[in-house]
Structure formats: C-alpha cells, structure tokens
Amino acid sequence: MKVLALAGYDSFLNTARLIAPYFEKHGASVEFGIVKARSKTQITERQVAEMGIERLVQNIDIRRFCEEGRFRDYDIILSCLEGLSSRRIFYYLAQHDEKRPFVISLYPGLLLRNAYEGHAARAPADRIWLNCRRDLQAYQAMCRSFGMDGSNARLFGLASVLEKVERMPVVDRNGPVVFFEQAVIPRFYEERKYMVEALCDLARRYPDRSFLIKARASGKQATLHSAWHAIDKLLDEVASEEKGVPDNIQMTGETATQLLSCASCCLTVTSTVAVEAIHAGVPTALVSDIGASDDYGLQYFYGSNLLTGLEQLDLDNVSAPDPDWLLTHTHDPYKVIEDLVQDCIENAKTGQLDHWSRSIAMGSMGIQKTLLQPDPEYFLSQGYKKRRSIFSTIRLRIAKWLGH
Numbered sequence: 001m002k003v004l005a006l007a008g009y010d011s012f013l014n015t016a017r018l019i020a021p022y023f024e025k026h027g028a029s030v031e032f033g034i035v036k037a038r039s040k041t042q043i044t045e046r047q048v049a050e051m052g053i054e055r056l057v058q059n060i061d062i063r064r065f066c067e068e069g070r071f072r073d074y075d076i077i078l079s080c081l082e083g084l085s086s087r088r089i090f091y092y093l094a095q096h097d098e099k100r101p102f103v104i105s106l107y108p109g110l111l112l113r114n115a116y117e118g119h120a121a122r123a124p125a126d127r128i129w130l131n132c133r134r135d136l137q138a139y140q141a142m143c144r145s146f147g148m149d150g151s152n153a154r155l156f157g158l159a160s161v162l163e164k165v166e167r168m169p170v171v172d173r174n175g176p177v178v179f180f181e182q183a184v185i186p187r188f189y190e191e192r193k194y195m196v197e198a199l200c201d202l203a204r205r206y207p208d209r210s211f212l213i214k215a216r217a218s219g220k221q222a223t224l225h226s227a228w229h230a231i232d233k234l235l236d237e238v239a240s241e242e243k244g245v246p247d248n249i250q251m252t253g254e255t256a257t258q259l260l261s262c263a264s265c266c267l268t269v270t271s272t273v274a275v276e277a278i279h280a281g282v283p284t285a286l287v288s289d290i291g292a293s294d295d296y297g298l299q300y301f302y303g304s305n306l307l308t309g310l311e312q313l314d315l316d317n318v319s320a321p322d323p324d325w326l327l328t329h330t331h332d333p334y335k336v337i338e339d340l341v342q343d344c345i346e347n348a349k350t351g352q353l354d355h356w357s358r359s360i361a362m363g364s365m366g367i368q369k370t371l372l373q374p375d376p377e378y379f380l381s382q383g384y385k386k387r388r389s390i391f392s393t394i395r396l397r398i399a400k401w402l403g404h
Contacts, residue, residue: 001028001345004071004101005078006060006089007108008037010047011160011272012080015108017051018162019078022341028076033060037085066092071101075348079105080159083114083121090124102126102348106156109272111135112297116142123148126353127344129156134328154340157333158275165260165280175264176210177202177315180256180273181231186290195269196234198289198310203249206315211249214259265315270297274306275330283318300329 003023005016013032020030032053034043048057062085065071071093079086086105093100105125111118119139122128130136136155143150168175179199186192203211215231232251239245252259256273260266266277266284277284288307290296301307305322347353 001026001076001348002074003028003030003076003078004033004074005030005080006033006035006085007080008035008043008082008085009108010043012082012108013043013048013053014051014163015080015106015159016078017053018159019080019337019341022337023076023078023345026341026345028345030078031055031074032057034058035081035085035089036061037082062088063092066095069096071096072099074101076344077101077103079103079122079125080108081105083118086121090121094124100353102344102353104129104344106159107131107135108159110158110270110275110297110300112270112300113294123152126152126347127340128153129340130154131156131158132329132331154336154343155331156336156340157331158272158279159333160272160276161279161333162337163257163276165257165276165282167260167281168262174210175262176212176259177206177265177267178212178214178252178259178263180214180259180266180268180271182269182271186269186296191290192231193234193237195287195289196231196238197243198287199267200238200243200245200249202310202313203246207246207248209248209264209315212252212254212259213249214252214254214256265318267313270300274301278321278326278330279332284321285313285318301325304329 001023003020005020007013007016013034016032020032023030032055034057036059066089071077077089079089081089089103093103103125104127105122106129107118111131115135115138119128119135119142123139123143128139130139130153133155136153139153140150143153186195199211199213203209213231213235235245235251256276260273260277260280260282263277263282266274266282267287268274268284269287269290274284274286284306285308286298286301286304286306287310288298289309290298292298298307303322304325305319308319
C-alpha cells in the first residue's frame with residue numbers, strides 16, 4: 001500500500017507529516033510531494049528539513065503528473081492542498097476515474113472564511129476529513145441543497161493537534177504571554193501598527209511578566225500568505241517613537257509547540273494556534289480590537305467566550321472557553337484517526353471509489369463546460385473571476401477560433 005501526501009505550503013506539509021505515521025502503522029509507505037501552486041517559492045529546503053522529513057519530497061505539477069499517469073504508482077492520495085490545487089487534482093484525475101487512487105482531502109487549518117468555496121473544491125474526494133461538527137453540518141447541508149450525497153464526509157479534528165504539546169510540570173504566571181501573529185489578519189498598516197502598540201501597552205501594565213511575539217514567518221521562510229507589514233518591522237518602528245517598546249516584550253523564533261509548552265497565556269487575533277492552545281490547556285484569548293470582519297475570520301470564535309479587547313484583558317483571569325462552542329467548533333483527532341485511516345486503507349484495497357458526482361458543487365455541468373472551453377486552467381484557477389479586459393477578450397476569442 002503506497003500513499004502520496006500532497007501539500008503546497010509549510011503548514012500543509014506539516015499536516016501531511018503528522019498524519020503519515022498513522023498510515024505507516026498500518027503497513028503503508030508514505031511519500032511526500034510539493035505541488036506547484038504559484039511561480040514564487042512555496043516552501044524552502046530548510047523548512048522541509050526542520051520538519052524532519054527524510055523521505056522523498058518530489059515537486060509535482062498536477063496536470064503533468066496526471067497526464068503522465070504517475071498517480072498509478074499510488075493506492076491513496078492524501079490531499080493537504082488549498083482550494084485551487086484541490087480543484088485541479090480532481091479535474092485531471094477524473095480523466096482516469098476507473099484507475100485512479102483513493103483520494104482523501106482535508107484542511108491544514110481552521111476553516112475561517114470562504115467555507116463553501118472550500119467545501120465545493122474538496123467535495124469530489126472519496127473522503128473529506130473535516131475539523132469540527134460545525135464544518136461537517138455545513139458541508140452536508142451544502143450537499144443536500146445541490147441534491148448530492150454528502151456521506152463522504154468524516155469528523156476528524158484539527159490535524160496540527162497531533163503535534164503533542166508537553167506542558168511543563170509547573171506553568172504559572174511567570175510563563176511567557178505569547179502573541180501569535182497572522183500574516184494577513186489584520187492586513188492593513190494602521191491595524192497592524194495599532195496591534196503592536198496595544199501589545200506594548202499591555203506589557204507595560206504587567207511589567208513583571210514576559211511577553212513574546214511569534215511571527216507567522218521569519219527570514220526567508222515561505223508561506224501561503226505574505227504579510228504586507230511585517231510585525232518585526234512594526235516593532236522596530238514603535239521602538240523609535242517616544243513611548244518606545246518596553247523591555248519585557250520581544251520577538252521569538254521558537255516553534256508554536258515549544259511556546260505552548262511553557263506559555264501562561266496564548267494571544268492571537270484569529271489563528272489555528274488558538275485551538276491548538278485550547279487542546280493543550282493553555283489559557284487563550286482572541287483579540288477583538290479590530291472588530292467584526294468577515295474577511296478576518298473572527299466569526300469562527302463567536303460564542304467561544306474568548307474574545308476580549310487588549311485594554312480589558314486580565315491576564316490573571318482569562319476566560320475559559322464555552323463548553324457548547326467547544327463541542328461544535330473543536331474535535332480531538334486522536335479519538336478517530338486510527339479508525340479513519342483504517343477505513344481509507346480498506347476502501348483503497350477493495351477499489352471502492354466514488355465517481356465524483358459531487359463536482360457539481362463547483363458549478364453546473366453547463367457552466368463548467370463553458371468555462372473549460374478556452375483552457376481547463378482558466379476554469380480551475382478561477383481566471384474568469386477577474387475583470388475582463390479587452391485584451392483578455394481578444395485572446396480568448398482567438399483561442400476559441402484556433403480551437404475550431
């Protein structure tokens with residue numbers, strides 16, 4: 001039994017790395033592939049090495065990979081891909097439906113926004129592993145509304161929770177307060193600078209506490225999203241101003257797992273690390289200063305009892321998460337992963353493959369056919385969602401004419 005784990009970026013590859021041992025435990029061999037999703041660097045060799053991945057990591061162009069039939073070397077594809085790459089792999093594999101591998105699709109992080117586009121892109125999978133009951137219910141409701149079978153969905157949990165956090169025997173108020181930055185949440189200069197200033201004010205209120213800021217990426221690390229205004233640069237900017245930066249706040253390069261092992265409090269705006277911290281038993285607060293915004297995904301945490309403004313935050317009395325919210329928005333993957341892996345291996349062995357009728361969630365067959373005419377990539381990359389220029393119109397008409 002051979003498994004190919006596909007990923008495009010650092011957190012996606014880490015998800016594949018954490019799941020791989022459970023397939024190996026059942027006798028499967030696992031290889032890793034980095035899927036080409038953009039022209040610039042997606043992940044560096046150093047990032048791969050830091051994850052401890054020693055097995056083959058191949059670079060894969062999905063279209064060529066499928067057209068050359070290389071997928072036939074594998075029994076299972078574990079797809080830890082973003083939405084557009086998911087669309088591509090299902091489209092090109094569908095050309096070989098009878099001979100293709102069993103495909104599992106999952107999310108590498110919380111589904112904070114654009115939930116239904118994400119569900120639609122992954123719906124054709126033989127199995128889609130979802131993070132929580134909220135996501136499972138939303139996916140199945142979508143399938144029912146389109147007259148589709150949603151029985152391919154399974155409740156899994158957040159894969160990054162499989163990275164076990166070993167809490168230090170004694171973690172008290174002397175442990176660091178850690179702020180985990182998101183690259184594009186918030187996105188704009190004024191918002192991000194305000195956040196740094198407010199963190200500095202919080203550090204001044206608690207001069208005997210240590211504050212650490214964990215950047216989403218540092219140095220030459222590559223990520224899915226790049227910050228428009230890097231938090232370390234903003235910290236330097238604030239340091240040059242009149243109030244400056246207090247001595248008890250600094251940047252850190254430690255991993256999230258290392259930091260959660262000793263943190264007295266986890267602070268973030270909206271981030272997967274919040275759920276990781278909750279699972280690890282770390283007091284957690286979601287910073288609400290930026291306000292409500294669909295684009296920032298804070299709505300995932302509505303009802304959690306964890307939202308607070310930095311001015312109101314009491315580090316000695318951080319609120320506990322609401323039990324009802326925990327039930328619907330979190331799930332422990334350790335409870336189900338063995339059964340989920342066994343289910344997929346058994347179905348891959350028997351060749352019980354779905355014929356991917358759920359692809360209609362990406363649009364009716366009529367509109368898919370229309371949008372596929374110029375070039376499949378035009379539809380798969382959602383190029384049609386960009387404003388049409390006169391040059392684009394001419395190019396597409398010429399392509400259509402030449403095709404005739």
